[in-house]
Amino acid sequence: MIAFNKYYNQFNILSISLVVISLLFLIFKGLNFGIDFKGGILIELRSTDSKVNVSTLRDRFNQMDLGDVSVKKFGNETDYLIKFENKDNKKNIIEDIKKNLDKSFGNNIDFRRVENVGPKVSAELLKSGVIAISVALALMLIYIWIRFEWQFSLGAICALFHDVIVTLGLFSLLGLEINLSIIAAVLTIVGYSMNDTVVIFDRVRENLRKYADIKIFELTNISINETLSRTLITSITTLLALVSIFIFGGEILKGFSLAMIFGVIFGTYSSIYIANTILVRLNVSQKTILKDEEKN
């Protein structure tokens, strides 16, 4: 048996500092919102022309007077990703850009993907994204509240917030882009983290019924150990699938799978070191669950 409970205090301090650091990053550095939430234009283009490279493209775009333009390589040697804000909301801007590029590079440029999100739409997408995550958290809270006692719900929710905040903090730290698929990833993380916590809690509750004389400090450790191989195996298979998406799934899914990978790691960690420690700190005992069962 591994003595997870020996490190409860240390890891709690670590988690609290991670959350605080993440919040500081989120407040002061903020998130790198993609055009889905900020509005603007994204062009993914491919060209095999040797004249086309990041600096020639940047020169071209700067001459077009579009404000701040970001030009980056995208996966391949031949692919580039261009992003800018389209502040003046010019019409037919994509056609104009295409003509302009064709003029300077010959007809060697292929627009593989174009996304143009107006300011009104991006504001709506951001709002519905925030609502989606809030509703998800609320629903999870209600579900867990129905299924378990309030001490358990509190533990699960703390673990959830920890995972979401630290994942977003990491995105802020690394400057990774937040777009629609990251919202999907965060919601899936919420589901996954909950899943993990629920499995351990289920065992804690079962053990609480079985052993009246074991303190919760020991009891959580027993439960974690009993479910440990399941926790590890599931995390590993999920990570195997995610790493495969990250490496082979193409550029578009990179951010999504990365967010999920972070989320699964934090989710596994938090169900052991956050959810359980809350039970310990709230001094949950056999009485806690029996009281509730008598009521029913």
Next chain:
Amino acid sequence: MLYFSKLKIIFILIISLFLILIASSNLFKFDNNFLKRNINLGLDLQGGSYLLLEIDNKPVIEQKLQNLTITLRDYFKGKNIKLVNFILQNEKILFKVNEKDKQKVLDIFNDKKSEINPYYERFKSHQLEITEENDFLSVIFSKQGLVKLKTSSQEQALEIVRRRIDEVGTNEPNILKRGNDRILVELPGLDDPMRIKTLLGKTANLTFRFVSNNNEDSFGNEKLNYEDEEGSEFVSKRIILSGDNLLDAQPRMDSDTNETVVTFSLDRVGAKRFGKATSKGIGRQLAIILDGKIISAPVIQDTIAGGSGQITGGFTFQSATDLALLLRSGALPAPLNIIEERTVGPGLGQDSIDAGIIALIIGFILVIVFIIVKYKIFGIITNTALIINLLLLVGVLTLFEATLTLPGIAGIILTVGMAVDANVLIFERIREELKNEKNRLIAFDSGYSKSKTAILDANITTLLAAIILFFMGSGPIKGFSITLGVGIFTTLFSVYFIARLLTVLYISKNKNKEIFI
């Protein structure tokens, strides 16, 4: 938990075989109508354009209020009430009326059966709202009035958009209402949306009006620019003909001048008016105006009585074709703005499919190998269930002809990773039970039943996340929530029916041997 009745086994087999058969219709082309189903590929996989158009209703509201001022003036004149000092500004009509008539006017507006302010009987709200504002009375559209106005202009716009897109002839366009002032257009397989975007960006308001450089015109005149060339003309505000009078329009090559033109034919009313105007106005310039810009302003040489004519304007064949198309399909009630566009080229779409499938295969192999190493014979059972799970998932998606997007493929891969969770929970539990329980059958049985709550809880939480994504997510994200959500059901089915059935078969065959898990 371990007992399966014959009936149940047959039931499981039928469902599995049925869904696998449906799934296989993606590979083989069946003749049978029921089996002829396919998973649709989303725009991000097959390539195409997604356009969200917003109707700019401001001109419509202003036009309606403009007309309303005349109606109001005439209506109250009939009641011997004089409305004066009409001002139209900020989507609002202001006017003055005698102090003694004020109450009367207010009463007429607020009467439940008011003739000039309808809707009350049907919607419990009037079309217009009247308030006192300093010396003026102010009339605006009520909430209900605006909703009616918007939905009606949305309906008209939808029809015109559909006609224009049909004329261009893309395959299976998807044109839908969104809210009450937006139209969503999905154009699968369209490589370059430029032409359709230009066509949808034009209101196509066509008018024929005389050029009048003097200020004698009783209707007043306005200065309009030419579309292509420099220069402008003063044009009368009186409309001789509008696009409504057109029956047909076609691009044509004029054999005399070797120029591309657009020929048109007019309805009876239009032909009469056109004949009259051209006979009176010989020698004058008749301006042909599209969306406030002059296309051309030829001098009338002769009376045109036949009800047909042609528009010149230095067209290329393409621009003549597009103008003819716009004229045929009619004018939009209000300008449309593209507020969101997402276009994926077919090359990228194919690359995404390839990458998605490679990721799926590799993820799948990694998981399968890991599980076999971990669980040996029971690993094979888990993997069999996993493969069937995938087939069932594809089968359900095919059955409902769901749309598969790139995030949707990610959802399937994620399902592969998480689907083993339930089996792992069960097998780990059985391992524990085997430590204390001599009777293997009982150990297996309690392994299944004791892990049940954890499995259900775990899947319900993921399902909750998928449901929220489905309702709040847009486009590709919806695709993710669908595969994730359906994946949960097929996973539970494959775990509790298929993997369990295989487990039961295995242990009953090896009753007398030692079983390790």
